[in-house]
Amino acid sequence: MATLRDIKRRINSIKSTAKITRAxxxxxxxxxxxxxxxxxxxxxxxxxxxxVLSALARPSDEETHPLLKVRPRETVEVLILSSxxxxxxxxxxxxxxxxxxxxxxxxxEGFQVSVSxxxxxxxxxxxxxxxxxxxxxxxxxxxxxxxxAQEVAQELMESYINETFDELYLVYNEFKTVVAQRVREVRLxxxxxxxxxxxxxxxxxxxxxxxxxxxxRLLPKSIEILVYRAMLESQASEEAARMTAMENATKNAxxxxxxxxxxxxxxRQASITKELMDIVGGxxxxxx
Amino acid sequence: MAEKLTLEVVTPYGSVLSEEVxxxxxxxxxxxxxxxxxxxxxxxxxxxxxLTYKQxxxxxxxxxxxxxxxVYEDRVLILADSAERAEDIDVERAKAAMKRxxxxxxxxxNIDFARAQASLQRxxxxxxxxxxxxxx
Numbered sequence: 001m002a003t004l005r006d007i008k009r010r011i012n013s014i015k016s017t018a019k020i021t022r023a024x025x026x027x028x029x030x031x032x033x034x035x036x037x038x039x040x041x042x043x044x045x046x047x048x049x050x051x052v053l054s055a056l057a058r059p060s061d062e063e064t065h066p067l068l069k070v071r072p073r074e075t076v077e078v079l080i081l082s083s084x085x086x087x088x089x090x091x092x093x094x095x096x097x098x099x100x101x102x103x104x105x106x107x108x109e110g111f112q113v114s115v116s117x118x119x120x121x122x123x124x125x126x127x128x129x130x131x132x133x134x135x136x137x138x139x140x141x142x143x144x145x146x147x148x149a150q151e152v153a154q155e156l157m158e159s160y161i162n163e164t165f166d167e168l169y170l171v172y173n174e175f176k177t178v179v180a181q182r183v184r185e186v187r188l189x190x191x192x193x194x195x196x197x198x199x200x201x202x203x204x205x206x207x208x209x210x211x212x213x214x215x216x217r218l219l220p221k222s223i224e225i226l227v228y229r230a231m232l233e234s235q236a237s238e239e240a241a242r243m244t245a246m247e248n249a250t251k252n253a254x255x256x257x258x259x260x261x262x263x264x265x266x267x268r269q270a271s272i273t274k275e276l277m278d279i280v281g282g283x284x285x286x287x288x
Numbered sequence: 289m290a291e292k293l294t295l296e297v298v299t300p301y302g303s304v305l306s307e308e309v310x311x312x313x314x315x316x317x318x319x320x321x322x323x324x325x326x327x328x329x330x331x332x333x334x335x336x337x338x339l340t341y342k343q344x345x346x347x348x349x350x351x352x353x354x355x356x357x358x359v360y361e362d363r364v365l366i367l368a369d370s371a372e373r374a375e376d377i378d379v380e381r382a383k384a385a386m387k388r389x390x391x392x393x394x395x396x397x398n399i400d401f402a403r404a405q406a407s408l409q410r411x412x413x414x415x416x417x418x419x420x421x422x423x424x
Contacts, residue, residue, distance in 0.1 A: 041302035048298060048367055052356065146300040146369065208318045208332040217317075217333045218356060228300060 018253035082119035149228035173237035386411035
């Protein structure tokens with residue numbers, strides 16, 4: 001049986017673990033709030049951009065923006081959004097599993113597949129398995145800005161226009177609630193049809209340089225926004241997943257402390273009883 | 289005719305500005321343009337530059353980083369990648385960004401020339417805007 005000192009030591013070590021997990025939970029809660037605030041702040045901007053895009057007249061066929069053009073599919077790119085750090089439950093394994101499934105399905109359908117990743121976790125996964133990645137972005141999580149999303153989006157759009165790939169899928173964790181995150185796959189490129197909103201009339205406007213040109217210049221913004229939003233959703237999901245994981249860890253630690261405290265008390269009582277018996281036995285022996 | 293304009297500047301980080309003003313001058317991609325109340329409806333894209341507006345006799349400056357502008361008779365809406373009032377510009381950061389961009393341009397190798405140039409221009413324009421209100 002463990003001695004009193006052993007048990008005491010274990011209790012102390014678990015107590016400090018619980019302290020750490022509790023602190024991590026608080027930190028995640030703060031980070032989650034920040035990511036949510038960013039998502040909220042993006043709303044007016046993204047709403048307006050999509051409103052304008054749907055109101056503007058389309059360029060004629062030969063001037064169609066390359067991002068709208070649909071080419072025969074040969075190479076399909078899959079971009080997976082993971083995190084840089086672990087300790088966030090099934091967050092990364094969920095998104096990686098979904099990504100790998102999509103890659104396999106596309107391969108089975110006979111397409112070339114190229115893989116790009118955001119975050120160390122997905123990078124390490126593919127690197128361990130010797131799968132080559134086209135692009136890797138790391139060090140973004142925690143400090144996502146619109147301009148960092150812009151860089152990612154611009155690289156993707158350039159590669160699409162260069163015909164490095166003909167279609168682009170994004171796999172990421174969507175933030176539903178603090179306790180529920182869902183993996184989503186969305187096709188980012190080609191953009192496909194943007195519905196024309198006839199209710200907004202822009203006939204009376206003067207355009208500089210031209211209505212079509214304004215449309216073409218704004219179009220990349222919609223991709224930038226989508227990438228930025230996906231990155232924020234992923235960030236919020238990561239922190240929410242970590243919060244839940246850390247809460248569970250704290251709870252488990254507390255349970256263990258309770259159990260060990262009980263064991264400690266039992267051991268202490270046993271040793272007292274034993275000492276008492278020794279004394280009583282000694283006294284009895286002296287009497288005789 | 290309306291006497292005032294509502295100027296709104298919106299970025300992905302939220303609204304930067306929403307105010308009643310008398311006059312706006314904005315850096316359109318095809319050249320600067322001024323807006324007074326009663327302007328014809330007008331749409332253009334913006335380049336990196338300084339947006340100026342007059343409000344009750346005082347002149348104010350806002351750094352805008354490319355984007356889109358929509359002008360109505362009594363309203364100006366600006367959508368920019370980023371925007372800061374001259375008062376809010378972090379001069380030290382802009383200087384550091386300028387240095388970084390210059391170094392990258394000097395090296396000349398393995399760089400995205402357009403991107404480095406754009407970030408240099410952003411930094412320079414930020415500094416210009418800050419200078420206009422006497423901040424260095």
